[in-house]
Structure formats: structure tokens, C-alpha cells
Amino acid sequence: MARISKGSRLLLLGVLLVVIDQVIKILVKTHMTLGESIPVLGNWFQLLFVENKGMAFGMAWGGVVGKYMLTVFRLVLFGFLCWWISQLLKREKPVPTGVLVGLTLITAGALGNIFDCLFYGLIFSESTYTTVATLGSYAPFMQGKVVDMFYFPLWTWPDWVPGLGGHIFFEPVFNFADSCVTVGAFYLILFQWRFFAKD
Secondary structure (H helix, E strand, O other), X not given: OOXXXXXXXXXXXXXXXXXXXXXXXXXXXXXXXXXXXXXXXXXXXXXXXXEEOOOXXXXXXXXXXXXXXXXXXXXXXXXXXXXXXXXXXXXXXXXXXXXXXXXXXXXXXXXXXXHHHHHHHHHEOXXXXXXXXXXXXXXXXXXXXXXXXXXXXXXXXXXOOOOOOOOEOOOOEEOHHHHHHHHHHHHHHHHXXXXXXXX
């Protein structure tokens, strides 16, 4: 039985992560109305359906043109990450598996959100606060919105805390792809920094 190469295993991991991300997003998009919340662990962990028009944490820049530029930038970054991983796999001296897995997590997360931007506007109808999306179209190519759903409002800061009083501890709503990018990045920074410092 032929042994699966390290590159093939990384590719399988990346594909699996993107599939998980897209399955979650499609289920949320086609079964929840915009703003709908489903408690998972009381109020500490909720599935809250929101859509992200632009960058991280819902930031937007430059309207339609800015959205095109952002999507192109994401595609270039994704291409660079794929190229970088392929170059690391070709090295004579083996690269630590953790480095390759961390970069694969970041790359898969990037692709998951890129897919939303490229195709969701063409595949689905508009999600609203009263209707669930179906097959249809709400935006042109590269103008789709990213689906977010994980919400952890762990606690609200007491009013007496300067600058934070009354605010939720962790307000951002994010998705599985965002988690892949964040986990991959933190793993590389915390446990693989020696490789990058040396490289």
C-alpha cells in the first residue's frame, strides 16, 4: 500500500477544513434569518447569524471598488500561501510538521472566506431579518458577504470599569474559517517562532 505523501496529507487537511466551514455556513444561511440567535451554552455561546460585508469584525472600506480590491488581495495572499507551502515541502532538510500544519490552517481559513466573497452572491438570495435565503442571487461575482455565526458574549463589563463598562467582553461574531486562521497564526507565533526567526 502506497504511503500518502506529506503534501497530500496537508491537502486533505485543507480540503476537510474548507468543507466543514462551508457546510456550517450553508446550514446557517439556509436555515436561519439574519440576526437570529440559537443558544448553545446558555448565553455564553450562541449561534448568531450575521453577514460580514468587508474585512475582519465587519469593517468595510471603499464601497464596491474596495470590496473588489479586498477580494483580489485575499486571492493573491491565498496564492502566496499555497506557493510558500509547496516551496517548504521541496526543501531537502525537512520542515517541522507543525509549521506546515499551521500554514495549512491559515490557508484553508482564507479560502473558506474567499469562497463566500466570490460565489455566495451568485448562489443565494438575500438573507433578511424575516426570510431565510434560498437558491438565487443577491450580488455579482466577488461581491458576496461572508457568513458569521459563532458568538461568545461571556460577560458584560461592570459599569465602573473605565472605557469598558457596559460592553460585552468578546463582541465579535466569527466563523469556522476565522477560527482556522486565528488558531494557525497563534500556533505558529507561540510554538514555531524559532523556525521563522532562523528562516
